[in-house]
Amino acid sequence: MLFRRFQLSRDIGIDLGTANTLIYVSGKGIVLQEPSVVALDLERGVTMAVGDEAKLMLGRTPGNIRAVRPLRDGVIADFDAAEQMLTTFIQKGNEGRGIVAPRLVVGIPSGVTGVERRAVREAGLAGAREVHLIDEPVAAAIGAGLPVTEPVGTMIVDIGGGTTEVAVLSLGGTVLSESVRVAGDEISDSIGVYLKKVHNLVVGERTAEEIKIRIGSAFHDEEFDQTVMDVRGLHLLSGLPRTIQLQAGDLREAISEPLNVIVEAVKRTLERTPPELAADIVDRGIMLAGGGALVRGISDLISHETGIFTHIAEEPLLCVVKGCGQVLDDYKRLQRVLDTPEFVRSAAAL
Helix, strand or coil, X not given: CHHHHCCCCCCEEEEECCCEEEEEECCCEEEEEEECCEXXXXXXXXXXXXXXXXXXXXXXXXXXXXXXXXXXXXXXXXXXXXXXXHXXXXXXXXXXXXXXXXXXXXXXXXXCCHHHHHHHHHHHCCCCCEEEEEEHHHHHHHHCCCCCCCCCCEXXXXXXXXXXXXXXXXXXXXXXXXXXXXCHHHXXXXXXXXXXXXXXXXXXXXXXXXXXXXXXXXXXXXCHHHCEEEXXXXXXXXXXXXXXXXXXXXXXXXXXXXXHHHHHHHHHHHHHCCHHHHHHHHHHCEEEECHHHHCECHHHHHHHHHCCCEEECCCHHHHHHHHHHHHHHXXXXXXXXXXXXXXXXXXXXX
């Protein structure tokens, strides 16, 4: 008991997302959920803020301060900022405790290249002794409570900020997977493009995201389509701030293109699925996870287009980090779902 109270290190699971980073610490549960944003002071070359505090600065910084999102489309776009962000989050989540650096399990998109995987591993090694990688759809399926280690076909669609992961899983492995770099960010971007083209109104990244959350919908709903929202932005023709009223029904047309890309990825994966596993998926349905699963009516859209019942995981935003945590807590049984061993060996050697 004394040893457990004063552990030399606590193992950490990380959902390294384009939009948000979540951290699970063994023995404590989910300890951190913050935006993947870093604010840099360009004059002094130091990090000013990370996470929630840095997100408030997006689009509102003077010339000497830059607020950046180190990850784009599910991969590291700014290595130094990502390394700083990971180190800060690990220290926050672990409360600076532990004599020995922790073991990390990091969720990453299944479609990333070997170079991109190495970048994640090296960024993680800044604050850890050992880094294991796990494909996000596998982690999401474990976190959503799907029987991934059993000889049963399950289908998971993880719609994140930068990537949508579609995977068919069985016996602890990925039978088929497809990763498309269209997800929540592209839905928000399409709202910005629509407002500029149709209403001559320019809005920032945060405003577009707020519109998506409040009145974004993927499937026809007569009552909800009448919902309106006041949107403030910069009018292109007059160059002055202006407020317009935006209707949910009109907005659905604007976001239909990225949603169709996600639906097509699901269809393509189903077309390639072996018959036995396809029969299991028809029986069990398709599971949705990730922040994009919270877009109103997206489960109805996928059900309508595929003819297969689609349900949303409980707490879809937490599925990947919960899955990473379960792998840490039941390491012997679930370690085979982790990435190739050479990453572990080279990490341990450093």
